[in-house]
Amino acid sequence: MAETRYTKDHEYIRIEGDTAVVGITDYAQSQLGDVVFVELPEIGKSVGKGDEAAVVESVKAASEVYAPVSGEVTAVNSALEASPGTVNEDPLGSGWFVKLRISDASELSGLMSEDEYKAFVSTLS
Amino acid sequence: MAETQTIPAETLLRTPLHARHVALGARMVPFAGYDMPVQYPTGILAEHLWTRENAGLFDVSHMGQAFLIGPDHETTARALEALAPADFVGLKPAQQRYSQFLNDEGGILDDFMVARSPDPAEDGVLALVVNAACKEQDYAHLAARLPKSVRLLRADRRALLALQGPKAAEVLARHCPDTADMAFMTVRTTRFDGIPVNVSRSGYTGEDGYEISVANAHADEIASALLRAPEVKPIGLGARDSLRLEAGLCLYGHDIDTTTSPVEASLVWSMQKRRREEGGFPGADRIRRELAEGVARRRVGILPEGKAPAREGTEIADAEGRVIGTVTSGGFGPSIGGPVAMGYVEAASAEVGTAVQLMVRGKALPARIVPMPFVPQRYFRGPSA
Numbered sequence: 001m002a003e004t005r006y007t008k009d010h011e012y013i014r015i016e017g018d019t020a021v022v023g024i025t026d027y028a029q030s031q032l033g034d035v036v037f038v039e040l041p042e043i044g045k046s047v048g049k050g051d052e053a054a055v056v057e058s059v060k061a062a063s064e065v066y067a068p069v070s071g072e073v074t075a076v077n078s079a080l081e082a083s084p085g086t087v088n089e090d091p092l093g094s095g096w097f098v099k100l101r102i103s104d105a106s107e108l109s110g111l112m113s114e115d116e117y118k119a120f121v122s123t124l125s
Numbered sequence: 126m127a128e129t130q131t132i133p134a135e136t137l138l139r140t141p142l143h144a145r146h147v148a149l150g151a152r153m154v155p156f157a158g159y160d161m162p163v164q165y166p167t168g169i170l171a172e173h174l175w176t177r178e179n180a181g182l183f184d185v186s187h188m189g190q191a192f193l194i195g196p197d198h199e200t201t202a203r204a205l206e207a208l209a210p211a212d213f214v215g216l217k218p219a220q221q222r223y224s225q226f227l228n229d230e231g232g233i234l235d236d237f238m239v240a241r242s243p244d245p246a247e248d249g250v251l252a253l254v255v256n257a258a259c260k261e262q263d264y265a266h267l268a269a270r271l272p273k274s275v276r277l278l279r280a281d282r283r284a285l286l287a288l289q290g291p292k293a294a295e296v297l298a299r300h301c302p303d304t305a306d307m308a309f310m311t312v313r314t315t316r317f318d319g320i321p322v323n324v325s326r327s328g329y330t331g332e333d334g335y336e337i338s339v340a341n342a343h344a345d346e347i348a349s350a351l352l353r354a355p356e357v358k359p360i361g362l363g364a365r366d367s368l369r370l371e372a373g374l375c376l377y378g379h380d381i382d383t384t385t386s387p388v389e390a391s392l393v394w395s396m397q398k399r400r401r402e403e404g405g406f407p408g409a410d411r412i413r414r415e416l417a418e419g420v421a422r423r424r425v426g427i428l429p430e431g432k433a434p435a436r437e438g439t440e441i442a443d444a445e446g447r448v449i450g451t452v453t454s455g456g457f458g459p460s461i462g463g464p465v466a467m468g469y470v471e472a473a474s475a476e477v478g479t480a481v482q483l484m485v486r487g488k489a490l491p492a493r494i495v496p497m498p499f500v501p502q503r504y505f506r507g508p509s510a
Binding site for chain 2: 033034036037039055057058059060061062081
C-alpha cells in the first residue's frame with residue numbers, strides 16, 4: 001500500500017515502491033489560491049532534500065516546491081503546464097508535480113505522517 | 126512551499142466593513158496597517174473576471190480622504206498647485222483629476238485624486254483621496270506647506286466603496302438614479318437610498334465604475350444593498366491589483382516612488398500644458414528639463430511571450446543581454462490569460478515593439494515592449510449628445 005509523508009512546507013511525498021510522487025497538499029493549494037503557472041525540472045535532475053524541485057505561481061506570487069527527500073527526477077507532470085489549475089482541483093491526484101527515485105530512504109523518517117500533518121495544519125491559523 | 130509571515134491581527138486597523146469581510150469568508154491580510162480582504166472564497170481569478178464582466182464591490186476605506194478648504198476655488202487650487210503639477214485652478218465644479226505630490230527633486234511622494242466640489246456653496250473646497258500607506262506623511266506634508274488661508278480637514282470617519290465593472294452603472298442607478306449620466310472623472314453629492322454620499326465616476330480597474338464616499342456609520346448598509354444585486358460580488362485586494370495592472374495604472378511604492386518623476390513614469394498626460402509651461406511646483410526644474418531633453422528611463426508595458434510571470438524586481442535585458450531596467454509590477458493577467466508586467470527601461474529601448482529579455486530564475490525569457498493598457502479602458506465619457 002502506498003504510504004504518504006508530509007513536510008512542514010506543505011509538500012507531500014507518496015511512496016510507490018522505489019519511486020515517490022511529490023506534490024503540494026490541499027492546505028497549500030488553498031493558501032496559494034488560483035495556480036496560474038507551474039515550472040517543472042528537467043527529467044534526470046538530481047535534487048537534494050530541501051532543494052527547489054519546482055515552482056508554483058498564483059496570481060499574486062511565486063512559491064518554491066521543495067524536494068521532501070533527495071533523489072533523481074524520473075518524471076514530471078507536463079499536463080500542468082497547459083492546465084495549472086489542476087493543482088487546485090486535485091492536488092493529491094492529477095495535480096502532482098514530479099516523481100523522484102529516492103536516493104536515501106532514511107530521509108523519509110524525518111517527515112510527518114498524515115495524522116501528524118493534520119495536527120500540524122490545525123495549529124496554523 | 127515557503128511560509129508567509131504573519132502579523133498579529135489585533136494591531137491592525139479595521140474598516141467599517143471588516144465584520145462583513147470576515148462573514149463573507151475573506152482571507153484577511155495586513156495592508157498599509159489595515160486588516161484587509163485579499164480575496165473571498167471564489168478566488169482572485171474569478172473575482173477579476175467577474176469585475177470585467179459584471180460588477181465588483183471593493184472596500185477601499187483604508188485610503189485617505191481629506192478636504193482642502195480655502196476662501197474660494199482659486200486660492201485653494203493655487204495652494205495645491207504649489208505641491209503638485211496638475212492644473213487645479215482650471216477644474217470645473219464637480220470635475221476630478223489625477224495628480225502626484227512631488228518632492229523638491231521632482232520625485233513622487235504619493236499619487237492622488239482630487240475633485241472640486243459640485244456645490245457652489247462649497248466654493249474653495251477640494252476633496253482628496255490619497256494612498257493608505259502614504260496618508261499620514263501626505264497630511265503632514267500638506268499641513269507644513271499649505272498657506273494659512275487653506276486648511277486640511279481629514280475625513281477619517283468616512284468609508285470608501287468602489288463599485289466597478291460594466292454593470293456598475295445600472296446597479297448604482299437603482300439606489301441613486303442621478304449617478305447614471307455622470308461622466309468619467311466627475312463627482313456628485315447625492316443620496317443612496319436616502320443616505321448622503323459623495324460619488325465619483327472613477328476607479329482603479331480600467332472599467333466603468335464609481336467610488337462612493339459615505340460616513341462610516343452607513344457604509345455597511347450601502348455594501349449590503351449593493352451585494353444584494355445579483356450582478357455584484359465582493360472583490361478583494363488581490364483582484365484589485367491584477368485589474369489595475371492590466372489597466373496600466375501605477376501602484377505607489379512599486380511603479381512610482383520618490384526616485385521616479387512623473388515624466389519617467391509616463392504620466393506626462395496628468396500634467397496639463399499650462400503647468401508644464403509655467404512650472405511653479407516642486408521639482409519643476411527637473412521635470413521641465415526632462416520634458417525638453419528627454420529622460421534616461423521610462424515606464425513601459427511589457428508582455429512576456431511565454432507563460433511564466435515576471436514579478437516585481439525582475440531584471441530586464443536587451444536583445445544582447447545587457448541589463449536595461451527592472452520590472453516594477455508583474456504577474457498573471459486573468460483577462461489576458463497570461464503574464465503581463467510594467468517596469469522601467471532605458472529610453473532607447475522603450476519604443477513599442479522592442480524585443481527584451483526578462484531574467485526569471487536565471488533564465489532569459491523573451492518579451493516585448495507594448496502599449497498600455499493591456500485591456501481596453503471602458504470609461505463612461507458622458508451621455509451621447
